[in-house]
Amino acid sequence: MLRLASWIRECDDAWFGKFLTPHREIVLGNARLGPVDPASADGLLITGGADVAAEFHSEPPADLSLIKNPDPVRDAWEFAAVRSAIERGIPIFCICKGMQVLNLALGGTLFPDIRGHDLPELKSANIQPLRFDSIARHRVEKVNSSHHQALDRVADMLEIEAWHAGDGIIEQVRIRNYPWSMGVQYHPERDSIYTSLFEDFFGQLTPTFDGR
Numbered sequence: 001m002l003r004l005a006s007w008i009r010e011c012d013d014a015w016f017g018k019f020l021t022p023h024r025e026i027v028l029g030n031a032r033l034g035p036v037d038p039a040s041a042d043g044l045l046i047t048g049g050a051d052v053a054a055e056f057h058s059e060p061p062a063d064l065s066l067i068k069n070p071d072p073v074r075d076a077w078e079f080a081a082v083r084s085a086i087e088r089g090i091p092i093f094c095i096c097k098g099m100q101v102l103n104l105a106l107g108g109t110l111f112p113d114i115r116g117h118d119l120p121e122l123k124s125a126n127i128q129p130l131r132f133d134s135i136a137r138h139r140v141e142k143v144n145s146s147h148h149q150a151l152d153r154v155a156d157m158l159e160i161e162a163w164h165a166g167d168g169i170i171e172q173v174r175i176r177n178y179p180w181s182m183g184v185q186y187h188p189e190r191d192s193i194y195t196s197l198f199e200d201f202f203g204q205l206t207p208t209f210d211g212r
Contacts, residue, residue: 002205005041005081007031007074009049015189016047019198026202031077038081043091043205046078046098048187051149056104061112068148079105091180091204096147099173099183106155106175117145117169117185124190129165136161136172138197143171143186150185158183180204 008016008030020028029036038044053070054060056079061067078098082105085092094102100110122128122145132139139162151170154160161182162172175181182201188194 006045038084044085046094048096066112094183108155109153
């Protein structure tokens with residue numbers, strides 16, 4: 001069996017379940033439901049959620065009211081999980097807030113509040129246009145969008161794969177010189193057009209923990 005560590009909100013269980021259900025070989029450890037040790041995982045999935053709490057920013061916004069509904073307990077688990085995963089070189093897939101966690105954990109910063117990326121019509125419809133760098137391994141010309149914060153200073157360890165075609169907001173990154181990683185600002189769990197992305201991630205999982 002393969003162990004996947006994550007923290008998934010109840011409202012997102014069904015979204016991710018449709019991609020995980022065909023993979024009976026993968027056991028999901030959801031830290032929302034109980035203790036999950038990232039050091040025992042074969043892969044890490046950091047999903048969407050509330051804004052990252054101020055104490056996890058190297059440069060928190062001057063106006064702390066811009067940070068909406070933070071969950072410091074979840075943040076502490078996710079930041080520790082990202083660092084553990086990178087130390088071990090296991091596959092990492094970060095979605096929306098997850099990509100922001102990845103950037104902060106590696107020393108980057110965020111725009112505390114942007115406009116035009118959390119409009120109701122963007123939440124599930126793939127209508128936001130992207131542009132891609134030649135290094136991008138996955139390309140979807142139009143994606144959904146549901147966020148009000150975004151990457152500002154990109155961590156040195158990250159490479160930019162895609163950005164919004166209009167305002168340049170970063171939409172896809174990967175860790176430089178790393179076995180397999182991806183961070184996306186959009187929500188691939190919300191549409192089957194992103195199946196190949198999940199399949200690529202799941203296909204990278206291999207047993208890594210010696211203490212089973």
